[in-house]
Amino acid sequence: MTTILEQGNISIHTENIFPIIKKALYSEHEIFLRELVSNAVDAIKKLSMVARSGEYSGDISAPEIEIKFDKDKKTLSISDTGIGMTAEEIKKYINQVAFSSAEEFITKYKDSAAEDPIIGHFGLGFYSSFMVASTVEIDTFSYKEGSEAVHWSCDGSTQFELSASDRTTVGTTITLTLMEGEEEYLEPARIRQLIKTYCDFMPVPIKIDGEVVNKHEAPWKQSPSSLTDEDYLEFYRYLYPFQEDPLLWIHLNTDYPFVVNGILYFPKLKPDIDITKSSIKLYCNQVFVTDNCEEVVPRFLLPLRGVIDSTDIPLNVSRSFLQGDRTVRRIADYIAKKVGDSLKALYRDDPAKYIASWQDLGNFVKFGSLNDDKFKEQVKDILIFRTTAKLGDTEAAKVEVQTDEGDAWSEVSDNKPATDAKGNFYTTLQEYLERNKDKHENRVFYATDEVSQATYIELFRSQGLELLFMDSFIDTHFIPTLEREYSDVKFVRVDADLDDTLLDKEKQSEIVDPATNKTRDDQIKEMFEQAINRPRVNVKPQALKGEGAPPAMVLLPEEARRMQETMAMIQQQEMQFPDDHVLMVNTAHPLIQNLLGLSQSTIIGADGGSSPAGDMATMICNQIYDTALMAQKGFDANGMKTFVERSNTLLTKLTER
């Protein structure tokens, strides 16, 4: 058994702890203003609660806070029309550090307090004024009947003085005599700027030199039904002046299991966006806390903008505390889920708007999916791609949406697939795979550039094959994620390889030269190989279906191209066009058939040297190759010169005949 030698109370010497509270509790001096104005707002709220309960019958119609300066006396004063304090209350709440009235007050007036929460909690904020003031005075007159106005003063030591005051109006004035070095707080412009930062949305008008300087209405605290689109946009423009309007917004509104209000806006995402920086502003009860929201907002939501307000996020806490805090993590999860739900609801209720914003919204949804598995799961049904298919009425947008009431999932389907402004249709990957499973099961054909891949796209389209456009800057990174998700599915770029459905099997090559066992395809391959004379180009004769199919196409096999893209990304360079590529020669095209005839006619007449027809065939092979290359990449100066010269020579020769 342990023998207890002594038991007792730990004693704290106020003289020692006081400087610590004054200096170390707050990182920045300017915070004092936020604290004093918060106290003033609390006092005003308290008076109106008391009035509502019938305990006060005086006038509460013009609540306000007024800030005044006296440069000669070096004083700054903050007056409020709040509840005031009696001498007893000063002794209790001010003289006893870390003794807040909030708890007592909230217990007593709990119905009103739930509607309009009090900011202060700790009973420390007032003392932050000693960071900048050598003397702090309180002049206060309580609403309580029979009370007398009192004056309190303290010079920063643990001594105070309490005396009678000649104040006649209910409320409180706090007067700070500023210390040397803190004169900046005598400048109205500086105080105005601090009020704008910290107190702009506090619910009471704050006057400096007779003029109200804060906005004093917080749209995020209003009910969404009372706000118009224009109100939301106006608020966005107020928060982020000179920025492009946002695509859409979400109004957060929850009381349980924690209080979170806010408005989050989706801006247009630019490729050069800094995804590690947040510009969401964090508030606690309409008091600005920080615009570094990295801990409260999931990383992938950082590109969003707007305001989050939560009483459950403590005001005076450090970064590391926020990171480890369970409530903060749950708030972050809640926000992510809410964002996902809102996007689903938009897709369900207004697919046209969803599609119209998709160009930008899509980047965001993909970015979120890349970064957060839960979010990926949530948005997988609303991840859409522009398709070359013309979708009929039955191919409706389907999405499951969680109802607000609970966990019931309802499947909603609308019969008219929406299009974008240009009449393009959009589809989910699931729908694409389902629609095309008979033609090409588990293969997704995609294009990344409508202009440069036009020939390829046209070939697919003419054969009734459906292509998806994956042409945003994030898609290159996103395709591998999709492949992991749909492990049986292969993604093939339109210029990677020709699908069997595009080939005319009946025109497959038969043996034409019994002596050498060569097929016609072999002859075509040889002819091109000799003519273009590029060992790294793989000439591949194939018969394409369809009259519109081109005589030749340059193909970049999927795997090799992706390797090249990754290399380019690592080296932060643009992708070089690979020397190793495929030249697909369409043996079904009349030009190729004629060309083979032309080159063979030269063999007969040839005596070892070059013949005019042979030269012509070589020239045409090169022209065909260059034209095919042109669909993939531009020429360099030399290539362009050769191409133009050869074109002119060919035309000249043609007209000579």
Ligand SMILES: Nc1ncnc2c1ncn2[C@@H]1O[C@H](COP(=O)(O)OP(=O)(O)OP(=O)(O)O)[C@@H](O)[C@H]1O
């Ligand atoms: N302007 C004021 N009018 C009336 N009472 C006030 C005023 N300023 C302070 N008080 C009283 O003094 C108490 C202590 O204030 P203080 O700022 O130190 O702490 P708090 O506001 O309760 O909590 P926090 O530390 O979170 O700010 C308050 O709870 C309130 O009762």
